[in-house]
Amino acid sequence: MLEISKLVKRYGNDEPVLKELDLVVEGSSVVSIVGASGAGKSTMLRCINRLVEPTSGSIRLNGTELVNLRGGALRRARRKIGMVFQGFNLIDRLTVMENVLAGRLGYVSLYQAVTRRYPQQDIERAFTLMERVGIAHYANKRADALSGGERQRVGVVRALMQEPEILLADEPTASLDPRTSEQIMKLLQSLAQELSLPVLINIHNVAQAKAYTERIVGLRHGKMIFDGAPGDFGKEALDAIYGGIEAPEEEITAAPSRTSSEGVSHGQI
Numbered sequence: 002m003l004e005i006s007k008l009v010k011r012y013g014n015d016e017p018v019l020k021e022l023d024l025v026v027e028g029s030s031v032v033s034i035v036g037a038s039g040a041g042k043s044t045m046l047r048c049i050n051r052l053v054e055p056t057s058g059s060i061r062l063n064g065t066e067l068v069n070l071r072g073g074a075l076r077r078a079r080r081k082i083g084m085v086f087q088g089f090n091l092i093d094r095l096t097v098m099e100n101v102l103a104g105r106l107g108y109v110s111l112y113q114a115v116t117r118r119y120p121q122q123d124i125e126r127a128f129t130l131m132e133r134v135g136i137a138h139y140a141n142k143r144a145d146a147l148s149g150g151e152r153q154r155v156g157v158v159r160a161l162m163q164e165p166e167i168l169l170a171d172e173p174t175a176s177l178d179p180r181t182s183e184q185i186m187k188l189l190q191s192l193a194q195e196l197s198l199p200v201l202i203n204i205h206n207v208a209q210a211k212a213y214t215e216r217i218v219g220l221r222h223g224k225m226i227f228d229g230a231p232g233d234f235g236k237e238a239l240d241a242i243y244g245g246i247e248a249p250e251e252e253i254t255a256a257p258s259r260t261s262s263e264g265v266s267h268g269q270i
């Protein structure tokens with residue numbers, strides 16, 4: 002369970018970007034965070050994995066207070082927080098398998114990492130996960146030989162290799178075409194169920210947030226002004242979150258089907 006309480010983030014002496022934010026995410030819910038540019042979505046995700054230092058407040062993951070952790074304790078806590086990025090953050094000259102195994106860096110010794118002697122069970126888990134998302138046949142290809150959607154699948158598998166207790170995705174589909182975006186959203190949705198993993202997704206595309214996540218949290222100027230089911234996210238919520246700021250993308254390429262395949266293999270993990 003993720004419990005954020007009275008979270009404040011202020012960059013320098015500026016007005017706080019997050020203003021006493023409260024959020025609880027339980028079980029394997031897939032939650033989308035929507036809000037206009039600058040609302041504080043990325044800052045919130047980055048406070049959770051401490052890429053950004055919270056100014057005050059509390060962030061507890063399964064009972065562990067993350068704020069103020071240092072050194073080894075912070076490294077151990079970070080292992081439990083998987084992150085998926087808009088730009089994938091892969092190392093292009095390395096193979097898909099090497100990128101995926103980078104998800105184990107928090108667990109193996111420096112010697113094992115440098116000599117790439119990962120435990121057999123890590124390699125087996127990597128193959129299982131790669132098969133699950135349909136990229137196992139690319140294991141020995143360089144990461145830069147893959148398409149955007151395939152690269153994001155590598156990013157997802159790398160995050161899952163951490164055996165995370167929560168998955169954070171910062172605009173995971175913003176660099177992808179609409180169809181591929183939907184496949185990645187469906188993938189995140191089904192992985193959350195299969196792995197009983199809470200997933201928080203920052204997303205600009207409100208239609209996709211409504212189609213592929215079960216809860217929408219709306220931020221405006223660092224405050225939560227909507228928290229509810231997609232069915233309750235209507236024009237009023239849209240206006241409150243974006244009113245006078247920007248028009249979010251409303252279109253998706255096809256009617257979403259929660260049962261349809263993602264176009265990849267579906268072996269269980």
Ligand SMILES: Nc1ncnc2c1ncn2[C@@H]1O[C@H](COP(=O)(O)OP(=O)(O)OP(=O)(O)O)[C@@H](O)[C@H]1O
Nearest residue numbers: 012013018036037038039040041042043044045203
């Ligand atoms: N490192 C930083 N130093 C100073 N200000 C920052 C920093 N990072 C973000 N900000 C400011 O904090 C505010 C919130 O930014 P943040 O990136 O969290 O918003 P966002 O909702 O994710 O926006 P976007 O959708 O455009 O990514 C913005 O005004 C931004 O300029």
